[in-house]
Amino acid sequence: MGLTSSLRFHRRNNKTFLRIFMILVLSCIPGRTNLCSNPSLNTLSSLDSLDLEGYITFHDVHNASKDFGNRYHLPPLAILHPKSVSDISTVMRHIVRSTSNLTVAARGHGHSLQGQALAHQGVVINMESLRSHDIKIYKGKQPYVDVSGGELWINILRETLKYGLSPKSWTDYLHLTVGGTLSNAGISGQAFKHGPQINNVYQLEIVTGKGEVVTCSEKRNSELFQSVLGGLGQFGIITRARISLGPAPLMVKWIRALYSDFSAFSRDQEHLISKENAFDYVEGFVIINRTDILNNWRSSFTPNDSTEANQFKSDGKTLYCLEVVKYFNSKEANSMNQETEKVLSELSYIPSTLFSSEVPYIEFLDRVHIAEIKLRAKGLWEVPHPWLNLLIPKSSISDFATKVFNSIVTSNHNGPILIYPVNQSKWNKHTSLITPNEDIFYLVAFLPSAIPKPSGANDLEYLLRQNQRVLSFCAEANLDVKQYLPLYETQKEWRSHFGNRWETFAKRKYKYDPLAILAPGQRVFQRVSSQASVPLVTASARQLRE
Incomplete structure (x- = not known):
């Protein structure tokens, strides 16, 4: 689709037309991300045409271009502001089926240190938009709280304290999202007693790199459950978590x-x-x-x-x-x-x-x-x-x-x-x-x-x-x-980090995110072309050897 026909297509919806037009104008101004050459207008219009409960923005990407480390500045193509898990699944499935070779990064409170939550010219998912303030607390012999992956730990603490309960394990800084810390570990001074935060989770809801929405636990889809916890965002996006609670002191x-x-x-x-x-x-x-x-x-x-x-x-x-x-x-x-x-x-x-x-x-x-x-x-x-x-x-x-x-x-x-x-x-x-x-x-x-x-x-x-x-x-x-919170520049270094667990990690990556769409900022795997549907296994195997 050429520029003229694409703009004519979008005149059916004036709001969408103006948005796409402004993207083109702004992207051609010196100093702006050059979207005129990469990616194509087809990519922009196809993302913009998705039927979502939330919305996608293309022009206001500054905050998603950096993180707490403040050393890398890599602007994404677009930011998804999801209002439901379905929004995330829809975008993931669209990217899997497309020929755009886009990558996706789930961003919580942006507290990564070396660009791990960035997706240069890809799609950043603003996980805090998924928060519905629907913090469900269950009391009993094994109390737990059920929360969005984009919820902040400080909000969970405030809510659970109303019931005399509290999560058992913490990070030193509570203004982080559940999905962000569970993708790493979540370590603080309580870890000697209760383990890290990833040891205090009963159940997760995940959107995999294939766009599938999967509920998992130690007994249900256990391989995915174990992979995602501490998995650096490589296997799926944590959209909901069930976290163990205990009595809270005053x-x-x-x-x-x-x-x-x-x-x-x-x-x-x-x-x-x-x-x-x-x-x-x-x-x-x-x-x-x-x-x-x-x-x-x-x-x-x-x-x-x-x-x-x-x-x-x-x-x-x-x-x-x-x-x-x-x-x-x-x-x-x-x-x-x-x-x-x-x-x-x-x-x-x-x-x-x-x-x-x-x-x-x-x-x-x-x-x-x-x-x-x-x-x-x-x-x-x-x-x-x-x-x-x-x-x-x-x-x-x-x-x-x-x-x-x-x-x-x-x-x-x-x-x-x-x-x-x-x-x-x-x-x-x-x-x-x-x-x-x-x-x-x-x-x-x-x-x-x-x-x-x-x-x-x-x-x-x-x-x-x-x-x-x-x-x-x-x-x-x-x-x-x-x-x-590791980050290496070469796969040789990643292999050394994982040691004899590398092959398992790589096989699980291929199983749950075969095109290596997720978490590009970790630099563990390179994106596989969406067009390589037939030789995908060969391409992935070569990728794992390099």
């Missing part, structure tokens, strides 16, 4: 204490995650080359009884901060304090550095959002975030700490360094998530921000080089480190 006892010796710090962390009823949350962070002790980025609290702690100076030494929490209700305060004191007496922290505070449960869980508000007010939230998240086996953590914290990373003035252990036994080994093969492994997260300087420069290149030095050391020392 308050938390929030404690921090400092260590100058890493061995004592890690030994105490491992001791705490081995005890049945010690604490409900165990994390920690590293303080490098600081003359003060407070890490304000993660919402430090004002201690109730810490005159000595406020006066403590590190003298530039590397320190390690243990951060723990005990949940309780008002009637349990006395017994909780006794239990807490007993457990603390077993630890080897510097006695004068104990911080303690009591805050509402929701205030603790949503603590990072408080920091976000402050950073946004200063214009420091939407800056590049060259984060690096690693899963490190217990047997390697001492060597890692010695080299990285004492030599490679010389400061954490522009962002925290988190470090805490988890129990492998609490994690489901059948999901797509890859972890070190040891009973205990550590999450180490470098979370810097490349803050602009008055000169206009920032520390981005320096921080990226630092990340690479950390990764190079891990590889050279054979520490068996796995990246969390």
Whole structure:
């Protein structure tokens, strides 16, 4: 269909005609995405003509061109704002049948770090449009909440608390979508006790790469269920999830204490995650080359009884901060304090550095959002975030700490360094998530921000080089480190990441998304031509070998 005949076709609907006409005009203005040459007008008009409950936009794609990492800027062709699961299935089926070779990325709150939620010249699905605020809560022996994949965890928390219930496992930041965290893992200080968020899901509704809508669980379509959890968006789009709930406390006892010796710090962390009823949350962070002790980025609290702690100076030494929490209700305060004191007496922290505070449960869980508000007010939230998240086996953590914290990373003035252990036994080994093969492994997260300087420069290149030095050391020392929220440039690197589970991952990809339409920003597989319907198996097999 030529330009003239296509425009004549769309005159039947003036609104659609004007929209297509404006797309053509805007796309030919210098500095705009060049849609005049790629893709064709046929692609635009075919997408625009789909019968949807929601709608597709072509001209306002700026927000879907970047993510929280703010390092990649890749504009999509279109954004789907679905109002139903059927909308997503319709678009997926249309792309499968078409000859456009479009890709599709499901975008939640856009908190990916390296363009994983982007689809350059493809279709981005705005998953938050799918939210119907239809949060269904079921009480009983095994309570759960049934929610949209585009729902934010903070909204789920607020709603479940009305019933005295709460999800068991969290991320440190709650303004993320359910589908986004379940496509990765969802890890925080509760993971040693309850596993990550992907271990606390009963059922999922998925739209596969073939456009099929499938309900799955451990007993129903179990292969798809296991594949999607931690599957980096490669097998399907999570449109609904049934999440396990437990009793919610009203308050938390929030404690921090400092260590100058890493061995004592890690030994105490491992001791705490081995005890049945010690604490409900165990994390920690590293303080490098600081003359003060407070890490304000993660919402430090004002201690109730810490005159000595406020006066403590590190003298530039590397320190390690243990951060723990005990949940309780008002009637349990006395017994909780006794239990807490007993457990603390077993630890080897510097006695004068104990911080303690009591805050509402929701205030603790949503603590990072408080920091976000402050950073946004200063214009420091939407800056590049060259984060690096690693899963490190217990047997390697001492060597890692010695080299990285004492030599490679010389400061954490522009962002925290988190470090805490988890129990492998609490994690489901059948999901797509890859972890070190040891009973205990550590999450180490470098979370810097490349803050602009008055000169206009920032520390981005320096921080990226630092990340690479950390990764190079891990590889050279054979520490068996796995990246969390991984992203690699070559399939050889992806094969190495998955190890002996690569073939299973690749076969499942071909089964549920044979044209490799989904999650192009992960750069695991290359899009297969829609026209290759007969030699598809051959093309896919070649793709997996390369």
